[in-house]
Amino acid sequence: MPRRDLPPPPPPxxxxxxxxxxxxRADRARFLQDLRRRSLGLGRLLLLWTVAAVFALGWSFVxxxxxxFEVPGDPFAYVFGLIFALLGAGVLIPAGFWFAHxxxxxxxxxxxxxxxxxxxxxxxxxxxxxxxxxxxxxLLASFALGAFGLYVSFGSAASARPGxxxxxxxxxxxxxxxxLWITGLLGLGKAGAHYRWAxxxxxxxxxxxx
Numbered sequence: 001m002p003r004r005d006l007p008p009p010p011p012p013x014x015x016x017x018x019x020x021x022x023x024x025r026a027d028r029a030r031f032l033q034d035l036r037r038r039s040l041g042l043g044r045l046l047l048l049w050t051v052a053a054v055f056a057l058g059w060s061f062v063x064x065x066x067x068x069f070e071v072p073g074d075p076f077a078y079v080f081g082l083i084f085a086l087l088g089a090g091v092l093i094p095a096g097f098w099f100a101h102x103x104x105x106x107x108x109x110x111x112x113x114x115x116x117x118x119x120x121x122x123x124x125x126x127x128x129x130x131x132x133x134x135x136x137x138x139l140l141a142s143f144a145l146g147a148f149g150l151y152v153s154f155g156s157a158a159s160a161r162p163g164x165x166x167x168x169x170x171x172x173x174x175x176x177x178x179x180l181w182i183t184g185l186l187g188l189g190k191a192g193a194h195y196r197w198a199x200x201x202x203x204x205x206x207x208x209x210x
Contacts, residue, residue: 006035006038006108006109006112007031007034007035007112007116008031009112009115009116010028010115010116010119011024024120025120025122028116028119028120028122029122031112031116032113032116032117032126032129033128033129035109035112035113035116036113036128036129036131038109039106039109039110039113039190039194040131040134040135040138040190040191040194041134042134042137045137045138045141045142045187047102048183048186048187049145049183051095051098051099051102051183052179052180052183054091054095054098055092055095055099055179056176056179056180057091058087058088058089058090058091058092058095059088059092059172059175059176059179060088060172060176061084061085061087061088061091062084062085062088062092062172062175063168063169063171063172063175063176064080064081064084064172065080065081065082065083065084065085065088066081066167066168066171066172067166067168067169067172068080068081068084068168069081069168070166070167070168114197114201117129117201118201126201129198130195130198130199131194131195131198132195134191135191135192135194135195136191138187138188138190138191139187139188139191139192141187142183142184142185142186142187142188142190142191143184143188144184145180145183145184145187146180146181146183146184146185146187146188147184148177148180148184149176149177149178149179149180149181149182149183149184150177150181151177152173152174152176152177152180153173153174153176153177153178153181154177155177156169156170156173156174156177157170157173157174
């Protein structure tokens with residue numbers, strides 16, 4: 001069942017013929033703007049980064065566990081390592097479910113966006129859905145985050161020296177950089193996919209992207 005807080009799907013073509021055309025177009029424009037905001041709004045970018053921050057927090061606990069296990073001859077370090085490992089699992093597992101739920105919701109939003117875009121033509125309203133400014137904001141912010149993530153991962157590995165950095169520290173920084181890099185990659189893909197879809201959907205004919 002679709003979530004009730006999302007706009008409904010467009011009425012079938014045989015029913016739209018019986019409805020007031022102005023009302024249908026007004027609903028279409030309103031629902032498309034709402035769905036575009038849910039798909040590409042700045043709030044969605046912040047939410048993506050929030051999920052990444054939760055993953056980073058969970059990975060920090062895992063990193064502290066790895067570094068605790070590397071302390072030789074200290075039983076308390078092993079106890080703290082187990083505690084940190086449990087805390088990390090307690091954060092990472094719910095974060096994974098949260099991410100999966102968000103991905104499923106994004107897919108439903110995209111399906112509704114495609115369905116409403118195909119239901120009619122309204123050049124004035126459709127032009128706003130291309131959102132080149134938002135796509136560019138997602139693109140630049142995600143590129144910067146991904147580049148920083150790559151720098152953290154490769155920089156920590158390249159600068160590690162025997163006796164100065166432990167395996168746990170290097171593993172932690174590589175993992176943290178990968179979280180940032182993957183988050184940036186997801187943002188880049190989302191911005192590019194929306195812009196390509198909007199350019200195709202509102203240029204001559206609507207072509208849905210599944």
